[in-house]
Amino acid sequence: MELKAPTNFTFDIHQMMREHSVLLAFTGEFDMKIINALITSVKMKMSEVEPAGKVKKKVYNVMVECLETLFRNYEEDQTVSKLINSFSVFTLSRYKDQYSLLSGNYIFNENIAAKKAQIEKINGLNQEGKKKYFRDCISAKESKERNSELAMIDIALKSGNPLGYDFKTVDSLTSFFVFQVKINIR
Amino acid sequence: MTSLIVEPTDLTPGVRFLPSTFEFEISGESRPENVRKFYEPVMEWLENYKVWLKSNKPGSVDKLIFKFKFQYFNSTSAKFLTSIIARLDAIRKEIMPVEIEWYYDTPDVDMKNSGEEFSKMFTLPFRFYSVELM
Numbered sequence: 001m002e003l004k005a006p007t008n009f010t011f012d013i014h015q016m017m018r019e020h021s022v023l024l025a026f027t028g029e030f031d032m033k034i035i036n037a038l039i040t041s042v043k044m045k046m047s048e049v050e051p052a053g054k055v056k057k058k059v060y061n062v063m064v065e066c067l068e069t070l071f072r073n074y075e076e077d078q079t080v081s082k083l084i085n086s087f088s089v090f091t092l093s094r095y096k097d098q099y100s101l102l103s104g105n106y107i108f109n110e111n112i113a114a115k116k117a118q119i120e121k122i123n124g125l126n127q128e129g130k131k132k133y134f135r136d137c138i139s140a141k142e143s144k145e146r147n148s149e150l151a152m153i154d155i156a157l158k159s160g161n162p163l164g165y166d167f168k169t170v171d172s173l174t175s176f177f178v179f180q181v182k183i184n185i186r
Numbered sequence: 187m188t189s190l191i192v193e194p195t196d197l198t199p200g201v202r203f204l205p206s207t208f209e210f211e212i213s214g215e216s217r218p219e220n221v222r223k224f225y226e227p228v229m230e231w232l233e234n235y236k237v238w239l240k241s242n243k244p245g246s247v248d249k250l251i252f253k254f255k256f257q258y259f260n261s262t263s264a265k266f267l268t269s270i271i272a273r274l275d276a277i278r279k280e281i282m283p284v285e286i287e288w289y290y291d292t293p294d295v296d297m298k299n300s301g302e303e304f305s306k307m308f309t310l311p312f313r314f315y316s317v318e319l320m
Binding site for chain 1: 219261262292295306307
């Protein structure tokens with residue numbers, strides 16, 4: 001049987017993952033079961049590829065928070081259809097002297113400005129400023145916005161690098177939010 | 187005063203608060219699906235313990251030591267840990283000395299840093315211990 005199209009597609013994905021040194025990639029709907037399976041998988045993978053315990057721990061700490069943030073994004077945006085949610089994506093790759101954690105999920109266009117402002121605010125802080133912001137967030141009254149801020153500042157503090165982001169317009173209602181966290185190996 | 191014992195799971199920490207022997211420890215991973223549901227009984231127990239201590243101040247120990255031995259906790263758990271530490275600080279202010287022993291896995295600088303951030307928010311003393319937790 002001729003399998004040309006799917007074969008090409010599979011090969012392209014394989015090549016792309018090799019080029020980007022992808023250690024793990026998942027696309028689909030993120031629930032707690034999937035998140036736990038990914039965490040277990042990364043734990044195993046990291047013990048194979050990363051000798052430095054400090055880096056291993058840091059990747060784990062940041063990854064769990066990133067995955068849980070993806071899951072929380074669903075809960076916040078329940079009106080986004082299940083179909084759209086099922087195309088969220090997460091990748092972990094290692095290139096040269098950095099690990100890169102990338103996540104992508106759909107977001108309402110009306111929420112872009114707030115998300116962008118949140119990330120830019122964090123990126124504008126030095127490490128001491130981030131620590132103070134973290135303390136403010138954990139002692140503030142609980143709210144969805146505060147929890148989202150707390151997750152972002154926690155990720156930024158642990159990674160020690162600026163948070164990367166992009167919004168790809170999908171249609172008049174939604175965009176695809178790409179979020180990148182880098183962790184230095186040395 | 188009854189003890190509070192919660193067995194650990196992959197997602198939730200183990201809690202061993204034993205007032206009869208003055209052993210207080212919380213350890214493991216903390217990323218519960220419902221963080222509030224997990225931590226509310228712990229906070230409620232501490233509130234009750236504070237009330238109990240007011241009329242039953244122990245003579246056999248001069249301070250209470252609470253051990254925190256986390257391998258990981260997510261940011262939402264951090265919020266509830268703040269509330270737990272605030273309750274311990276209230277015991278220290280109103281009843282008797284309380285100390286926190288903060289254990290972290292040697293390579294886990296993030297866990298050490300988190301403990302240091304908590305210690306900046308409260309006046310009760312923190313002692314840090316680098317150990318092999320894995």
